[in-house]
Amino acid sequence: GAVVSQHPSWVICKSGTSVKIECRSLDFQATTMFWYRQFPKQSLMLMATSNEGSKATYEQGVEKDKFLINHASLTLSTLTVTSAHPEDSSFYICSARPWGLTSGGEVETQYFGPGTRLLVL
């Protein structure tokens, strides 16, 4: 249980285009999802917290107009990188926290998607 998927796993796009990344919790509901960015051999950097039915909360220094987040349902959050530029190239990871208690009582645990590699040319 507690599986999170991300789509696409790989995306290459031209500078100036927009890219949408989907994050889905497959076997649980998640009122809260999180979006991270990770550079090679570095730790995860939280970009924003996505709450179902409300606006996302962005971390300091993250441009909310550049990284649009929508949490339309209890199982889906999307991250859209608008007008992507080469400096946006990175590995983006989402995570989801189960709503309520799972059968294992795993409160506060975040489960991660497999990540999306974005390359902007």
Added chain:
Amino acid sequence: AQTVTQSQPEMSVQEAETVTLSCTYDTSESDYYLFWYKQPPSRQMILVIRQEAYKQQNATENRFSVNFQKAAKSFSLKISDSQLGDAAMYFCAYIAEYGNKLVFGAGTILRVKS
């Protein structure tokens, strides 16, 4: 602010031997959760083990166990009978009870030698 420190950027272990990865954290909270996540070359983050701060008993999951020292704010991970598949980046992470944000350490790269 809460911080998590992993002081070992890289560690190596011989296959079948035991290795311990260190993690210390700083918090003023009394109730919180600690995690070890594994990130293999595929970059999928995998939950290895979880510890509730109110539990004195150290968590174990098969070959993985922790040494949780609440007073010292230390949370080390012991991997017994190391396997080639254990090679990965390991992240220690903290979250306060009812908190929203996971705080990650910088990570430790574990290499397993055959």
